[in-house]
Amino acid sequence: MNPDSKNKSKKEMENERLEIQMLLEAIHQKYGYNFKDYANAHTKRRLAHRLNISNMKNYAQMMHRIIYDEDFFNILLLDLSINVTEMFRDPKVYQKIRQDLIPLLKTYSFIKVWHAGCSAGQEVYSMSILLEEEGMKHRSQIYATDFNEIILKKAKDGIYPLEVMKTYTSNYQQSGGKKDFSDYYTADYDNVILRQSLKEKVLFSSHNLVTDGVFGEMNLIFCRNVLIYFNRQLQNRVLKLFYDSLCPGGYLCLGSKESLKFTDVEDKFEPIAGREKIYKKKRLS
Numbered sequence: 001m002n003p004d005s006k007n008k009s010k011k012e013m014e015n016e017r018l019e020i021q022m023l024l025e026a027i028h029q030k031y032g033y034n035f036k037d038y039a040n041a042h043t044k045r046r047l048a049h050r051l052n053i054s055n056m057k058n059y060a061q062m063m064h065r066i067i068y069d070e071d072f073f074n075i076l077l078l079d080l081s082i083n084v085t086e087m088f089r090d091p092k093v094y095q096k097i098r099q100d101l102i103p104l105l106k107t108y109s110f111i112k113v114w115h116a117g118c119s120a121g122q123e124v125y126s127m128s129i130l131l132e133e134e135g136m137k138h139r140s141q142i143y144a145t146d147f148n149e150i151i152l153k154k155a156k157d158g159i160y161p162l163e164v165m166k167t168y169t170s171n172y173q174q175s176g177g178k179k180d181f182s183d184y185y186t187a188d189y190d191n192v193i194l195r196q197s198l199k200e201k202v203l204f205s206s207h208n209l210v211t212d213g214v215f216g217e218m219n220l221i222f223c224r225n226v227l228i229y230f231n232r233q234l235q236n237r238v239l240k241l242f243y244d245s246l247c248p249g250g251y252l253c254l255g256s257k258e259s260l261k262f263t264d265v266e267d268k269f270e271p272i273a274g275r276e277k278i279y280k281k282k283r284l285s
């Protein structure tokens with residue numbers, strides 16, 4: 001079936017739904033990644049995009065390719081996981097963390113921060129910079145996880161294209177950064193290499209939010225721009241995981257289009273900054 005054809009009949013649409021279902025089942029069985037609870041519209045859009053640019057006639061052909069060609073699957077994995085990110089993305093979020101959360105987190109002798117769905121690490125290094133500037137780095141541990149090993153390797157490297165530095169620098173300045181942003185990297189032809197010291201307190205590891213378990217006693221969890229790709233059932237599973245991973249009074253930071261409204265944990269958190277999507281886990285009364 002050609003996903004491009006407009007005005008599909010009901011029967012064609014049902015067949016396409018079936019083909020996609022079988023394709024996701026093949027991915028799950030062969031590679032262990034379960035995309036069945038990702039938002040339908042997102043999965044459909046990403047698969048159709050790959051089909052259109054890969055000279056394949058239909059999803060049945062694509063399924064064959066997925067089973068027999070691991071390199072193709074890795075490309076598709078990047079399509080499905082969407083790795084778009086920036087350093088100090090949504091600068092006001094970091095400003096809020098600096099102004100409102102850091103003074104409270106400073107009252108702890110040690111803090112643990114988890115970036116779930118960290119992509120190529122930009123969010124992680126932003127936090128590492130912030131903690132360093134606030135004199136908190138030496139008593140912090142950052143856990144940075146993603147389910148995509150290829151992107152996780154990029155995160156560990158901390159090497160980014162020079163061309164994005166203009167945006168990152170502007171974000172950093174808007175977020176209340178205290179230094180010259182170029183202090184944090186060295187230029188190397190078309191790339192920049194982040195300073196080694198920013199990695200000192202970071203542990204990168206593979207973690208799949210669909211299947212893996214809790215991280216204990218976190219003070220702050222970032223999971224930004226990940227839940228939007230999940231259906232409601234999976235969002236609830238993951239939010240329960242975060243609830244269980246946070247210490248009482250711990251903070252959860254979501255993406256700009258995400259919220260706890262109408263989720264199973266809505267009444268277990270108190271909104272701290274509505275626009276910045278920062279929530280605090282309620283202490284049991």
Ligand SMILES: C[S@@+](CC[C@H](N)C(=O)[O-])C[C@H]1O[C@@H](n2cnc3c(N)ncnc32)[C@H](O)[C@@H]1O
Binds near residue numbers: 089116
């Ligand atoms: C759009 S990026 C968001 C990156 C960063 N948090 C930000 O807001 O800039 C989404 C990330 O979530 C990761 N992801 C998607 N599904 C996941 C899952 N089931 N478990 C862990 N990470 C996942 C993707 O690999 C991707 O790196």
